[in-house]
Amino acid sequence: MSSDHISADERRAKLSALLQKRIKGRAGPLSPAQQRLWFLEQLDPGQPTYHIPTVLRLKGRTDVDALERSIGELICRHESLRTVYELDCNIPRQRVLPFRKFNLTIVDDFDGDPDAEGKALRLISDNISEPFDLEYGPPVRASLYYLSPLHQLFVLTVHHIAVDGWSLTLLLRELEAIYPAFVRGDPSPLPDPPLQCLDFVYWQESAFRSSALATQIAFWRAELADAPEEINLPTDFPHTYTATHKGQLHRFDIEPSVVTALRDLAHSEGATLYMALIAIYAILLHRLGGQCDLVIGSPAANRPIIEMEGMVGLCANILPIRLRVFGYMSFRELLRKTRETTLQAFQHQDVPFERIVEYLSPMRKLGRNPIFQVLFTLQNLPRNPPAKLGTKTGRLPPVVGNGRAQFDLSLSANEVDEGLVCSLEYSTDIFSEESGMRMAGQFRSLMFAATNQPISPVLSLPLNSAADRARLLKASYGPASPLPQRCPVEAISRLALTHPGDVALASHNKLLTFAELESEVAKWTEWLCVSGVGPEVRVALCAFETRDIVVGLLAVLRACGTYVPIDSHSTNNRVEFILKETNATILLTTTELLDRFDWFHGRKLLLDRPPNIPDSQSHVPLAKAHEETAAYIIFTSGSTGSPRGVVATRRGLYNHINVLQSMYPLNQEDSVLHLTNVSFDASLWELLGPLSAGASLISCPAFAKRSPSDIVEVVSQNRISAIQVVPSLLRTLLDEPRLNRCQELRRVYCGGEPLSMDLSRRFFARLDAELLNMYGPTEATIDVTSWRCVLESNLQAVPIGQPIPGAVAFLLDSNLEPVPDNVLGEIFVGGVGVARGYLNTPSETANRFVPNPFGPSGSRFYRTGDWGRRCNGSELEFGGRIDDQVKLQGNRIELGGIETILKQRSDITDAAVALSIPLRGEPVLAAMVVSRTTIKIDELRAYLLNRLPSVEVPAVIRLVKALPVMPSGKIDRQAVAESARLTVDNSFEPLHVGDETVLAGIWAKVLNVVEIGRHQNFFELGGHSLLAMQVVSRMREAFGVEVPLQQLFKTSTVASLSAWLADVRRNF
Incomplete structure (x- = not known):
């Protein structure tokens, strides 16, 4: 028979039979909950994590003798308060000691001290933390602190192994009955309790040995099947395996009017205040961590018959309440589902939580509670004793705790005078005090909002107060752009007058001074103007040499044209696509590359041949370019398999170059390496920024770009002072033993992909230089934020910093509302650097470049598809990609684009691509391919190399019969990523000598x-x-x-x- 059908009378009969067999004074077993606490005490002895303190403020004269005898009477009445725990044949047992006189500790050395209460509270905190000796007992102590003859603080501290929340309330109610009687000289007015904690342990053990709980066990197996093993919460500090369990309490009140409104709302749905509060707590956890499937621990009194209600001991059971919260649900809908879930859970509360853990065998981590790591408690029994211990008695607000946290986060609510006194206990191993206070405020905000907007989607309920919202929005803006705006192209031209002999360019051992550079640029500018170049006229440029690239770029910008860079190593398909998509009518290239463009019908100008301008056409006046004129078009990876052209403005480009110069100045003493491929927008800063500051630009030979050791050699020989790299390349450079030769290197600009804390530390271990972490999509003109890395930091990750001048970086939820600090939100970037949009794709432009509701009318921002969070209230931290777009070695790659190319083959029916971290820990692309026929992997890789940049070709390609899918039917990209960790051919064939x-x-x-x-x-x-x-x-x-x-x-x-x-x- 299942426990669902066990009546109260049957429970009593079972208990009666057990009591007849119990022999007083003999050691007995521990309950599962006691076993857990005993084990945790052995694991980390002497810690106050499970000390439960109660502090009462007494006003008036206290009868110390009566109070001392009253505490003794409680210990005499309840065996759990005089129980010790000892090993018997390596098995923990509990034994009840005979009653011994109890001594109340008196502390009275505060007379005349102006900070008497502060001093007392510090002493109380120390007293609460003093270890209990569970082997010799007792597990309870009490102290009275005399602040003055008419003002005392009474402290009762009990180990959790002896009591639960119900027990503590019962003890205080008994104390308020016993103490006045003892003051009068009367005996205790209370009858002996009918049951003791050990009776409950025997009853629970017997019930569990029977088949009665089979239905309940089956319920929990089903209820927690596939439940998440850990909660996802934004933390200030990373989880470690050596958690200290240190914690803090933050107390806050909820007004009676709000509680009454919430209770009425709950009643309208047939629910209780408890159900409404745990539902709001679940919304908070969902909104903070983005997790829809939540498991919240919540204690149940676990006293199934009325005779057990007067029992003191650890009888409570913690129930794992599994709630599913979705942003589209209304609070009423969530409340109805919470009602169903909690009712079912409490109907199956007889199975001890520890037994649930045994049956489910979840993943265990040292310092982490299994199944759930957050707790909710509603104490709706009277907690404040009436004024019977003195002229006036009050429970001290929880400003004094045990300094510990049993869980990551615990929310406790106590009903007091129709309102709620709440306390949020948080682990200081992972949360800061600011975060604890903020989360408490967010719970309040959600409670008000849910009460007033019960049919609104829970995602729309405001988490932030008005003041917090204003602060978050203000923090999203960078400083104003430096004024007046300097034109970098004109600045380079002026250097020909002020520093004509200084070296501007060094390319293949050939030097070009600023005067010589100006001469060449002037000729080509005039030639481009003669050729019809002006605002919005697109000029493609494809060249090997830095010298040709710089001359061509400066000439195009000075002629007010639009620069369209083409990587000289790109596939023919990509080159043809870019030229046709931009409708470029002029191509700047070199003799060496001319044959690649036989098919191009526009005008081809060779940068390695001086322009021959007829006298009749010379001195054509330069057109004027508006700041919103297109400066360049850079192509990025697209979801259709074809690249997308991003049209950036002169205003955005020039602002970026000026801002970086103001933040991280370069001068005539600097030499900067040209290393970045021209197909990336970061190359624009590399080509223009140093030259406009008077620094020298040094070309990196093509052969050196293929070898980290050769790059190091180039940096060393040319006394390079600044370079720009992606983190993956930086990692290989730091592995080079000759890096210490780069004595002049003083600054490294890093961007394009996440920079790890480990790599940052390795950098400072090897180089005495600045490391800058830059972030920004192509659609926002190179960089939006920046961060100067520091050697010593308690941050979990290297921040991407704050918005640079003229830029904006919002972190928003799906309702375009700012997310709180530490919470992941999508990064939306705005400001002067926002591009016009995508070339020839207005629908895609409208989808990603959206109106900015926080800016002036007509302003837009770009939704990056990146997660980010604001840490420490100011610095931004990159949180990964929202969709399947990834960054690899500084390249932004649309996984869907690779899949499209794969599926264009007639013999391939399906394909999936994912980013994986295999054996070495370096990210690679992994692909799974479903084919009609047998395909050779090398042949497929060659096919992709002809259509994609090499970095977009998956390193691991597997032929499968079908793609792995999740229960929802969606492709399981995690399984695709995991495939990179497997070995295709398990047969190991030894090497041939040679x-x-x-x-x-x-x-x-x-x-x-x-x-x-x-x-x-x-x-x-x-x-x-x-x-x-x-x-x-x-x-x-x-x-x-x-x-x-x-x-x-x-x-x-x-x-x-x-x-x-x-x-x-x-x-x-």
């Missing part, structure tokens, strides 16, 4: 693996394009052969690469 042995040695060093088989794939072992660069560099040293980087993508096993080497030698 080239294969040398190659495997190179791979082993680069990949940090011990053993490599001849058919194991480089990328499936954790390789990626930056590590491939290291392999290519080492192969050049080992074999004296130039290895194209793409060759490693085509022949990505030791065996195939060795065969390629043999072919090269035969044909050499």
Whole structure:
């Protein structure tokens, strides 16, 4: 028979039979809850985590003798207050001690002290934290602190193993009955309790051994199946395996009028105040962490028959309440579902929580509670004793706690005089005091909002107060842009007059002074004007040499044209797409590249041949460019498989260059390396920023870009003082032993992908230089925020900083409302750098460039699709991508675009791509492909290389019969990512002696693996394009052969690469 059908009379009969067998004075078993607390005490002995203090303020004269005897009477009445816990044959048992006279501790050395109460509270805090000796007892103590003859503080501290919340309330009610009687000289007016805690333990143990709880156990198995094992909350400090369980309490009140309105609302849905409060708590947790599936612990008194209501002991059971909160639900709808869930949970409360843990066997972590890490308690029994212990008695607000936190977050609400006295206990291991206070305020805000807007979606209920909202919006704005705006192109031109002989450019051992640069730019500007270039006229530029790129770029901007950069290493398909999409009529290139553009019917001008301008057409006046005129068009990855052109303005470009110069100045003493590919918008700063400041721009040779060691050599030989890199490249540079030769390097600009704290620390361990973490999408002109990294920091991640002057960075929820501090929101960027939009795609532009409700009329901002949060009330922190767009080695990649290209093959029916972190811990792309026929992986990789940049070609490609899906039917991208950690060919074939042995040695060093088989794939072992660069560099040293980087993508096993080497030698 299930416990759902056990009547109260049957419970009494069962208990009566057990009581007849119990032998007084003999040691008995521990309940599951007591076992847990005993174990935790052994694990971390002497800690006050489970000390429960009560502090009463007494006004008037106190009869110390009567009070002392009253506490003794409580201990005499209730066995749990004189129980000790000892090992018997390695099994913990509890034994009830005979009553011994109780001594009340008196502290009375405060007379005349102006800070008597403050001093007393500090002493009380120390007293509460004093360890209990559970083996020798007792688990209770009491003290009286005399602040004055008519003012005392009474402290009762009990270990949780002896009492629960119900018990504590019962003790205080008994104390208020016993103390006045003892003052009068009367005996105790209370009858002996019918049951003791040990009776309950025997009853619970017997019930659990029977089959009566089978239905309840089955309920909890089903209820918690697939439940999240941890709650996701925004923390100030990371979780560690060495949690101290230190905590703090924050007390706040809810007015009676609000509580009455909430109770009436709950009653209208057939619910209780408890159900309404835990529902609001669930909304808070959902809004803070974005988690829809929540498990909240909540205690149940667990006294199933009336005879147990007068029992003192740890009888309460903690129920894991599983609530599902979705932003579209109204509070009324959530309240109805919460009612159903909590009623079911309390109907199945007989199964101890500890037994639920045993049956479910959830993942266990040291310092983390299993199944739930947040708690909610409503104490709706009278907690304040009437004025019977003195002229006036009051429970001291919870300003004195035990300084510990059993859970990450615990919310307790006490009904007092129709209102609520609430306390939020939070772990200071993970939350700051500011966060604790903020979360308490957010609970209040949600409670008011839910009461007043019960049919509104819970996502729309305001979390922030009006003052907080105003503060968050203000923090979203960077300082005003520096005025007047300096034109970088004109600044470079003026340097030809002020510093004509200074070196502007160094490219392939050829130097170009500012005067020489100005001469060339002037000629090409005139030639472009003669050719019809002016505002909104698009000029494509494709060249190898930095010199040609700089001259062409400056000429286009001075002629008021729109610069369209083309990577000289791009595939023909991409080049053709860009030229056709932009409708460029003029192409600036070089003789070396001319053959690639035979099909181009526009005008082709060769930068390595001086322009020949007829006298009749010379001195054409320059057009005037408005600040909103297009400055350049940069193409980024698109969801359709085709790149999208971002149209940026001169105002945004010039503001960015000026701002970075004002924040991080460069001067004539600086030399900056040109390393960034022109297809990235960051190259615009690299080409214009240093030159406009009078610094020298040093070209990085093409061969050096493929090798971190060669880059280090270039930096060292050219005395480079500043470079711009993505974090993944920075990581490989820091591995180079010769990096210490870069003595002049004083600043590194880092951006394009997340910068880890570990990489930041490694940077400062190797370099005495500035490290700047920059963030910004192409759609907002290079950078929106910046952060100067620091060596010592207690931050969880390297921030992306604050908005730069002229920029705006909002963190918003789906209702375009600012999210609170520490909470993830989508990053929306605005300000002068916001691009016009996407070229030739008005619908996509309208979707991503949206009206800014916080700015002046007509202003827009760009929704980045990035998560971010504001830490420490000011600094922004990057939180990853919202959709399936990822960043890899500084490149923004649309996974859907790669999937589209894959599925364009007639023999491929489906494909999925995900970002994975395999063996070495370096991110790589992994693909799963469903094909009608057998496809060779190398052939498929070659197919992708002809259509995508190499960084977008998945390192790991698997052929599968079907893509993994989740229960919802959506592709399980986590499973796709996990595939990169597996081995395609489990058969390990030893290496052949010779080239294969040398190659495997190179791979082993680069990949940090011990053993490599001849058919194991480089990328499936954790390789990626930056590590491939290291392999290519080492192969050049080992074999004296130039290895194209793409060759490693085509022949990505030791065996195939060795065969390629043999072919090269035969044909050499």
